[in-house]
Amino acid sequence: MAGWLEIPLQYHVQRRIIHVDMDAFYASVEIHDQPHLRDKAVVVAPDPRQTHGHGVVTTANYVARKYGVHSAMPAAQALKLIPANELVFVPPRFNRYREVSGQVHQLFHELTDVIEPISLDEAFLDVTVNKWQEPNTIKMASWLQQQILIKTGLTCSVGISYNKFLAKVASDHNKPMGRTIVRPEMAQAFLSGLSIAKFFGVGKKMQASLHELGIFTGADLLKISQDELIRRYKKMGYVLYRHARGVDDSPVSEQRDRKSIGKETTFNQTITTNERVWRELTELSASVAQALAKKQVHGKVLVLKMRDRDFKTTTKRHSLDSYLATAPEIFAEAWQLWQKYGQLDDGIRLLGITLTDLYPLDYENITLPLLF
CATH class of the missing domain: 3.30.1490.100 (DNA polymerase, Y-family, little finger domain)
Known part of the structure:
Protein backbone atom coordinates (compact mmCIF):
# COMPACT_ATOMS: atom_id res chain seq x y z
CA MET A 1 0.00 0.00 0.00
CA ALA A 2 2.77 2.36 -0.92
CA GLY A 3 3.31 5.07 -3.49
CA TRP A 4 0.07 7.01 -3.70
CA LEU A 5 -0.14 7.30 0.09
CA GLU A 6 2.93 9.50 0.08
CA ILE A 7 1.58 11.95 -2.53
CA PRO A 8 1.23 15.39 -0.89
CA LEU A 9 -2.34 16.51 -0.23
CA GLN A 10 -3.65 19.25 -2.49
CA TYR A 11 -5.19 22.19 -0.60
CA HIS A 12 -7.87 23.99 -2.60
CA VAL A 13 -8.57 27.10 -0.55
CA GLN A 14 -10.15 29.35 -3.16
CA ARG A 15 -13.76 28.35 -2.42
CA ARG A 16 -15.94 30.26 0.04
CA ILE A 17 -18.52 28.08 1.75
CA ILE A 18 -21.16 29.06 4.32
CA HIS A 19 -22.93 26.41 6.38
CA VAL A 20 -26.17 27.69 7.93
CA ASP A 21 -27.62 25.75 10.84
CA MET A 22 -30.82 26.98 12.48
CA ASP A 23 -30.68 26.94 16.29
CA ALA A 24 -32.95 24.25 17.81
CA PHE A 25 -35.13 24.86 14.77
CA TYR A 26 -38.38 23.00 15.43
CA ALA A 27 -38.44 24.01 19.09
CA SER A 28 -37.62 27.60 18.18
CA VAL A 29 -40.52 27.71 15.71
CA GLU A 30 -42.88 26.48 18.43
CA ILE A 31 -41.60 29.06 20.92
CA HIS A 32 -41.91 31.81 18.31
CA ASP A 33 -45.52 30.81 17.65
CA GLN A 34 -46.28 30.30 21.36
CA PRO A 35 -44.21 32.90 23.28
CA HIS A 36 -45.44 31.65 26.67
CA LEU A 37 -43.17 28.61 26.14
CA ARG A 38 -40.01 30.74 26.09
CA ASP A 39 -38.81 29.88 29.61
CA LYS A 40 -39.95 26.25 29.48
CA ALA A 41 -38.06 23.10 28.59
CA VAL A 42 -39.67 22.50 25.19
CA VAL A 43 -39.46 18.99 23.74
CA VAL A 44 -40.85 18.51 20.25
CA ALA A 45 -42.42 15.06 20.48
CA PRO A 46 -45.78 13.47 21.16
CA ASP A 47 -46.51 13.46 24.88
CA PRO A 48 -45.69 9.87 25.95
CA ARG A 49 -48.32 10.13 28.69
CA GLN A 50 -50.90 10.23 25.90
CA THR A 51 -49.33 7.64 23.58
CA HIS A 52 -48.75 4.78 26.05
CA GLY A 53 -45.06 5.69 26.27
CA HIS A 54 -44.48 5.73 22.52
CA GLY A 55 -42.71 8.44 20.54
CA VAL A 56 -39.25 9.87 20.10
CA VAL A 57 -37.80 13.35 20.54
CA THR A 58 -37.53 15.26 17.28
CA THR A 59 -35.61 18.11 18.90
CA ALA A 60 -35.51 20.12 22.11
CA ASN A 61 -34.74 23.71 23.00
CA TYR A 62 -31.58 24.67 24.87
CA VAL A 63 -33.34 24.68 28.25
CA ALA A 64 -34.29 21.02 27.76
CA ARG A 65 -30.86 20.13 26.43
CA LYS A 66 -29.28 21.24 29.71
CA TYR A 67 -31.09 18.29 31.29
CA GLY A 68 -29.57 15.89 28.76
CA VAL A 69 -32.51 15.63 26.35
CA HIS A 70 -31.52 15.19 22.71
CA SER A 71 -32.91 14.18 19.32
CA ALA A 72 -33.89 10.51 18.80
CA MET A 73 -34.21 9.94 22.57
CA PRO A 74 -37.41 8.14 23.65
CA ALA A 75 -39.86 10.82 24.67
CA ALA A 76 -40.58 8.90 27.87
CA GLN A 77 -36.95 9.45 28.91
CA ALA A 78 -37.47 13.21 28.85
CA LEU A 79 -40.13 12.75 31.54
CA LYS A 80 -37.47 11.28 33.81
CA LEU A 81 -34.90 14.00 33.14
CA ILE A 82 -36.90 17.24 33.33
CA PRO A 83 -39.02 18.47 36.27
CA ALA A 84 -42.72 18.29 35.40
CA ASN A 85 -43.28 22.01 36.09
CA GLU A 86 -40.72 22.96 33.43
CA LEU A 87 -41.37 20.33 30.75
CA VAL A 88 -43.68 20.96 27.81
CA PHE A 89 -44.21 18.42 25.02
CA VAL A 90 -45.19 19.91 21.66
CA PRO A 91 -46.19 17.55 18.83
CA PRO A 92 -44.20 18.25 15.64
CA ARG A 93 -45.81 20.35 12.90
CA PHE A 94 -43.68 19.62 9.85
CA ASN A 95 -45.86 21.63 7.49
CA ARG A 96 -45.13 24.70 9.60
CA TYR A 97 -41.40 23.91 9.73
CA ARG A 98 -41.31 23.53 5.95
CA GLU A 99 -43.06 26.88 5.60
CA VAL A 100 -40.43 28.63 7.73
CA SER A 101 -37.63 26.72 6.03
CA GLY A 102 -38.92 28.00 2.69
CA GLN A 103 -38.66 31.59 3.95
CA VAL A 104 -35.05 30.95 4.98
CA HIS A 105 -34.20 29.40 1.61
CA GLN A 106 -35.59 32.43 -0.20
CA LEU A 107 -32.96 34.45 1.61
CA PHE A 108 -30.25 31.99 0.56
CA HIS A 109 -31.21 32.55 -3.07
CA GLU A 110 -30.64 36.27 -2.70
CA LEU A 111 -26.95 35.45 -2.36
CA THR A 112 -26.46 32.37 -4.57
CA ASP A 113 -28.25 29.53 -6.32
CA VAL A 114 -25.47 27.07 -5.46
CA ILE A 115 -27.25 25.65 -2.43
CA GLU A 116 -27.23 22.14 -0.97
CA PRO A 117 -30.05 21.62 1.56
CA ILE A 118 -29.18 18.99 4.15
CA SER A 119 -32.43 19.14 6.11
CA LEU A 120 -35.15 21.67 6.85
CA ASP A 121 -32.81 23.49 9.22
CA GLU A 122 -29.40 23.43 7.56
CA ALA A 123 -27.77 23.99 4.19
CA PHE A 124 -24.46 24.65 2.47
CA LEU A 125 -24.04 27.75 0.29
CA ASP A 126 -21.17 28.23 -2.14
CA VAL A 127 -20.67 31.99 -2.40
CA THR A 128 -17.36 31.88 -4.26
CA VAL A 129 -19.28 33.47 -7.12
CA ASN A 130 -22.36 35.21 -5.75
CA LYS A 131 -25.19 37.47 -6.89
CA TRP A 132 -23.85 40.42 -4.90
CA GLN A 133 -20.40 40.16 -6.47
CA GLU A 134 -19.29 40.51 -2.87
CA PRO A 135 -15.76 39.38 -1.90
CA ASN A 136 -16.45 39.57 1.86
CA THR A 137 -17.96 36.25 2.99
CA ILE A 138 -18.34 37.41 6.57
CA LYS A 139 -20.49 40.33 5.40
CA MET A 140 -22.82 37.95 3.53
CA ALA A 141 -23.07 35.52 6.46
CA SER A 142 -23.85 38.38 8.87
CA TRP A 143 -26.55 39.64 6.52
CA LEU A 144 -28.09 36.17 6.43
CA GLN A 145 -28.22 35.93 10.22
CA GLN A 146 -29.80 39.37 10.51
CA GLN A 147 -32.37 38.80 7.77
CA ILE A 148 -33.36 35.36 9.06
CA LEU A 149 -33.96 36.92 12.49
CA ILE A 150 -35.98 39.79 10.96
CA LYS A 151 -38.06 37.61 8.60
CA THR A 152 -38.70 34.61 10.86
CA GLY A 153 -37.88 35.72 14.41
CA LEU A 154 -35.44 32.81 14.65
CA THR A 155 -31.69 32.61 15.11
CA CYS A 156 -29.13 30.57 13.23
CA SER A 157 -25.45 29.79 13.53
CA VAL A 158 -23.09 29.96 10.57
CA GLY A 159 -19.75 28.43 9.77
CA ILE A 160 -17.50 29.98 7.13
CA SER A 161 -14.54 28.26 5.53
CA TYR A 162 -12.95 27.07 2.31
CA ASN A 163 -14.62 23.64 2.34
CA LYS A 164 -17.81 21.96 3.49
CA PHE A 165 -16.32 19.92 6.31
CA LEU A 166 -14.76 22.90 8.03
CA ALA A 167 -17.83 25.09 7.46
CA LYS A 168 -20.12 22.48 9.04
CA VAL A 169 -17.88 21.96 12.06
CA ALA A 170 -17.54 25.74 12.46
CA SER A 171 -21.32 26.32 12.50
CA ASP A 172 -21.62 24.04 15.53
CA HIS A 173 -18.71 25.63 17.35
CA ASN A 174 -20.45 28.55 19.04
CA LYS A 175 -24.21 27.94 19.18
CA PRO A 176 -26.67 29.59 19.41
CA MET A 177 -26.43 32.64 17.12
CA GLY A 178 -22.76 31.88 16.56
CA ARG A 179 -20.54 32.89 13.68
CA THR A 180 -17.24 31.04 13.32
CA ILE A 181 -14.70 31.60 10.55
CA VAL A 182 -11.96 29.08 9.80
CA ARG A 183 -9.42 30.58 7.41
CA PRO A 184 -6.81 28.35 5.71
CA GLU A 185 -4.05 29.51 8.03
CA MET A 186 -6.26 28.74 11.08
CA ALA A 187 -7.51 25.31 10.00
CA GLN A 188 -4.85 23.09 11.52
CA ALA A 189 -4.92 24.74 14.93
CA PHE A 190 -8.74 24.69 14.91
CA LEU A 191 -8.87 20.99 14.04
CA SER A 192 -6.11 19.95 16.41
CA GLY A 193 -8.13 21.04 19.43
CA LEU A 194 -11.37 19.49 18.14
CA SER A 195 -12.88 16.44 19.83
CA ILE A 196 -12.91 13.41 17.56
CA ALA A 197 -16.68 13.22 18.18
CA LYS A 198 -17.03 16.46 16.19
CA PHE A 199 -15.49 14.98 13.03
CA PHE A 200 -18.24 14.48 10.46
CA GLY A 201 -19.21 10.81 10.09
CA VAL A 202 -17.64 9.58 13.35
CA GLY A 203 -20.38 7.78 15.24
CA LYS A 204 -20.30 6.29 18.73
CA LYS A 205 -18.93 2.94 17.58
CA MET A 206 -16.05 4.55 15.69
CA GLN A 207 -15.42 6.94 18.59
CA ALA A 208 -14.94 3.96 20.90
CA SER A 209 -12.58 2.33 18.41
CA LEU A 210 -10.55 5.53 17.99
CA HIS A 211 -10.38 6.01 21.75
CA GLU A 212 -8.84 2.54 22.03
CA LEU A 213 -6.07 3.82 19.76
CA GLY A 214 -5.57 6.86 21.99
CA ILE A 215 -7.27 9.20 19.53
CA PHE A 216 -9.42 11.79 21.30
CA THR A 217 -8.72 14.98 19.33
CA GLY A 218 -7.73 16.14 15.88
CA ALA A 219 -4.14 16.45 17.13
CA ASP A 220 -4.17 12.77 18.12
CA LEU A 221 -5.54 11.86 14.70
CA LEU A 222 -2.55 13.49 13.00
CA LYS A 223 -0.28 10.90 14.63
CA ILE A 224 -1.89 7.96 12.81
CA SER A 225 -0.68 7.17 9.30
CA GLN A 226 -3.04 7.13 6.35
CA ASP A 227 -2.38 3.46 5.61
CA GLU A 228 -3.22 2.51 9.21
CA LEU A 229 -6.47 4.49 9.12
CA ILE A 230 -7.47 2.94 5.79
CA ARG A 231 -6.57 -0.55 7.01
CA ARG A 232 -8.84 -0.13 10.03
CA TYR A 233 -11.67 2.00 8.67
CA LYS A 234 -11.52 1.63 4.86
CA LYS A 235 -12.98 4.65 3.06
CA MET A 236 -13.80 6.48 6.28
CA GLY A 237 -10.18 6.17 7.33
CA TYR A 238 -9.12 7.88 4.13
CA VAL A 239 -11.61 10.66 4.83
CA LEU A 240 -10.47 11.09 8.43
CA TYR A 241 -6.86 11.43 7.29
CA ARG A 242 -7.86 14.24 4.93
CA HIS A 243 -10.28 15.96 7.30
CA ALA A 244 -7.69 16.05 10.09
CA ARG A 245 -5.53 18.06 7.70
CA GLY A 246 -8.31 20.41 6.60
CA VAL A 247 -8.86 18.79 3.18
CA ASP A 248 -12.33 18.23 1.70
CA ASP A 249 -12.91 18.58 -2.05
CA SER A 250 -16.63 17.65 -2.11
CA PRO A 251 -18.62 20.34 -3.95
CA VAL A 252 -21.83 22.07 -2.89
CA SER A 253 -24.01 20.07 -5.23
CA GLU A 254 -27.59 19.16 -6.07
CA GLN A 255 -26.74 15.91 -7.88
CA ARG A 256 -28.65 12.93 -6.57
CA ASP A 257 -28.65 9.15 -6.78
CA ARG A 258 -32.11 7.87 -7.75
CA LYS A 259 -31.86 4.54 -5.93
CA SER A 260 -34.01 3.78 -2.91
Missing part, protein backbone atom coordinates in the same frame (compact mmCIF):
# COMPACT_ATOMS: atom_id res chain seq x y z
CA ILE A 261 -33.83 2.19 0.54
CA GLY A 262 -36.88 0.67 2.16
CA LYS A 263 -38.13 -1.75 4.80
CA GLU A 264 -41.48 -3.50 5.09
CA THR A 265 -43.18 -5.94 7.47
CA THR A 266 -45.93 -8.48 6.80
CA PHE A 267 -48.05 -9.33 9.83
CA ASN A 268 -49.37 -12.79 10.72
CA GLN A 269 -52.50 -11.14 12.05
CA THR A 270 -53.90 -7.97 10.51
CA ILE A 271 -53.42 -4.70 12.38
CA THR A 272 -56.62 -3.04 13.53
CA THR A 273 -55.49 -0.17 15.80
CA ASN A 274 -53.68 3.12 15.27
CA GLU A 275 -51.53 2.38 18.30
CA ARG A 276 -50.13 -0.72 16.59
CA VAL A 277 -49.59 1.23 13.36
CA TRP A 278 -47.69 3.86 15.36
CA ARG A 279 -45.45 1.19 16.87
CA GLU A 280 -44.77 -0.56 13.57
CA LEU A 281 -44.02 2.68 11.71
CA THR A 282 -41.66 3.68 14.51
CA GLU A 283 -39.74 0.42 14.13
CA LEU A 284 -39.70 0.64 10.33
CA SER A 285 -38.44 4.24 10.51
CA ALA A 286 -35.61 3.17 12.78
CA SER A 287 -34.69 0.33 10.39
CA VAL A 288 -34.70 2.63 7.36
CA ALA A 289 -32.62 5.23 9.23
CA GLN A 290 -30.11 2.53 10.17
CA ALA A 291 -29.85 1.38 6.54
CA LEU A 292 -29.39 4.98 5.39
CA ALA A 293 -26.63 5.52 7.94
CA LYS A 294 -24.89 2.33 6.83
CA LYS A 295 -24.91 3.51 3.20
CA GLN A 296 -24.22 7.11 4.28
CA VAL A 297 -27.10 8.54 2.23
CA HIS A 298 -30.25 10.56 2.80
CA GLY A 299 -33.32 11.10 0.63
CA LYS A 300 -36.06 13.52 -0.35
CA VAL A 301 -39.03 11.31 -1.27
CA LEU A 302 -40.80 9.11 1.29
CA VAL A 303 -43.12 6.31 0.15
CA LEU A 304 -45.60 4.62 2.50
CA LYS A 305 -46.84 1.19 1.42
CA MET A 306 -50.05 -0.29 2.88
CA ARG A 307 -51.72 -3.65 2.13
CA ASP A 308 -55.03 -4.79 3.65
CA ARG A 309 -56.32 -8.28 4.43
CA ASP A 310 -57.77 -8.54 0.90
CA PHE A 311 -54.25 -7.88 -0.52
CA LYS A 312 -55.22 -4.49 -1.87
CA THR A 313 -51.97 -2.50 -1.93
CA THR A 314 -51.81 1.28 -1.70
CA THR A 315 -48.68 3.43 -1.95
CA LYS A 316 -48.51 7.12 -1.14
CA ARG A 317 -45.50 9.34 -1.52
CA HIS A 318 -44.41 12.74 -0.29
CA SER A 319 -41.67 14.79 -1.95
CA LEU A 320 -39.77 17.19 0.31
CA ASP A 321 -37.51 20.17 -0.26
CA SER A 322 -34.89 18.84 2.15
CA TYR A 323 -33.31 15.51 3.01
CA LEU A 324 -34.52 12.94 5.53
CA ALA A 325 -32.04 10.73 7.39
CA THR A 326 -33.05 10.28 11.03
CA ALA A 327 -35.71 7.99 12.46
CA PRO A 328 -37.81 10.86 13.94
CA GLU A 329 -37.89 12.71 10.61
CA ILE A 330 -38.80 9.56 8.68
CA PHE A 331 -41.48 8.56 11.17
CA ALA A 332 -43.04 12.02 11.20
CA GLU A 333 -43.49 11.98 7.42
CA ALA A 334 -44.75 8.37 7.38
CA TRP A 335 -47.23 9.09 10.17
CA GLN A 336 -48.58 12.13 8.34
CA LEU A 337 -49.17 9.97 5.25
CA TRP A 338 -50.87 7.31 7.38
CA GLN A 339 -53.14 9.87 9.05
CA LYS A 340 -54.13 11.20 5.64
CA TYR A 341 -54.50 7.96 3.67
CA GLY A 342 -54.46 5.01 6.09
CA GLN A 343 -57.55 2.86 6.57
CA LEU A 344 -58.16 0.29 9.31
CA ASP A 345 -61.59 -0.86 8.09
CA ASP A 346 -60.14 -3.89 6.30
CA GLY A 347 -57.17 -4.32 8.60
CA ILE A 348 -53.54 -3.91 7.64
CA ARG A 349 -51.53 -6.91 6.53
CA LEU A 350 -48.35 -5.09 5.47
CA LEU A 351 -46.64 -1.77 6.12
CA GLY A 352 -43.56 -0.46 4.38
CA ILE A 353 -41.47 2.70 4.31
CA THR A 354 -39.14 3.54 1.44
CA LEU A 355 -36.93 6.56 0.93
CA THR A 356 -36.01 7.46 -2.65
CA ASP A 357 -34.24 10.29 -4.46
CA LEU A 358 -31.15 9.48 -2.42
CA TYR A 359 -28.01 11.54 -2.21
CA PRO A 360 -24.72 10.46 -0.61
CA LEU A 361 -23.33 12.34 2.35
CA ASP A 362 -20.23 14.29 1.38
CA TYR A 363 -17.56 11.87 2.45
CA GLU A 364 -19.07 9.16 0.25
CA ASN A 365 -18.15 11.14 -2.89
CA ILE A 366 -14.68 9.62 -2.78
CA THR A 367 -13.26 6.75 -4.79
CA LEU A 368 -10.15 5.15 -3.35
CA PRO A 369 -7.43 4.09 -5.77
CA LEU A 370 -7.37 0.29 -5.96
CA LEU A 371 -3.62 -0.12 -5.54
CA PHE A 372 -3.57 -2.76 -2.82
